[in-house]
Amino acid sequence: MNSPLDERLQQCIALRPQMLIRMVNLIKKDMDNRLTEELQQRGYTDFKMGDMVLIANIAPEGIINNELAKKALITKQAMSKVVKNLEAAGYIETRKHESDNRAIMIFLSDKGKQLLIDATEGVQKMEQHYAYLIGEEDNKHLKELLMKLVHKVYPDM
Numbered sequence: 001m002n003s004p005l006d007e008r009l010q011q012c013i014a015l016r017p018q019m020l021i022r023m024v025n026l027i028k029k030d031m032d033n034r035l036t037e038e039l040q041q042r043g044y045t046d047f048k049m050g051d052m053v054l055i056a057n058i059a060p061e062g063i064i065n066n067e068l069a070k071k072a073l074i075t076k077q078a079m080s081k082v083v084k085n086l087e088a089a090g091y092i093e094t095r096k097h098e099s100d101n102r103a104i105m106i107f108l109s110d111k112g113k114q115l116l117i118d119a120t121e122g123v124q125k126m127e128q129h130y131a132y133l134i135g136e137e138d139n140k141h142l143k144e145l146l147m148k149l150v151h152k153v154y155p156d157m
Helices: 004-018 018-039 049-055 065-072 078-088 110-135 136-153
Strands: 092-096 104-108
Touching: 004 018, 004 049, 004 110, 018 049, 018 078, 018 110, 049 078, 049 110, 065 104, 078 092, 110 136
Parallel strands: none
Antiparallel strands: 092 104
16 A cells, blocks of 8 residues: 555655756766766876866966855865865866965866867767757757746856
8 A cells, every 4th residue: 555655755756867966977977987987088097087177177377276166166175185186197287376375276287188188079079969969950949948948046157
């Protein structure tokens, strides 16, 4: 005999395939796997995909550590650890801020710049694949809708 709780659970399970969080998560996993494979083929065997959020938010003129943490949507503590790892791997360089001794400026090294270029090319290749799967018009519409949602959730981005 099904209890009311069991019935509610079954209703939740039935909703899973159409839940936005599930669909976004599945596509994110596919994107990460495709980009990881692409970058590994290009020789980036020491790079973690989770660190891309930092690399992608470093401006050519550099960025202070606190601002990078905000842009990457991670804590300053987590960001400090990733910065140390990326610096040790040669993807970034750090220097003391010219006017604020408490702040550290973060810059892409030449290796980091090349990684960002290669990753962008890999993302463009991936987006072409998705456009092939769902069609150019649907792909354009999907990106427009996601951009609209991002701007509503994160108006300052």
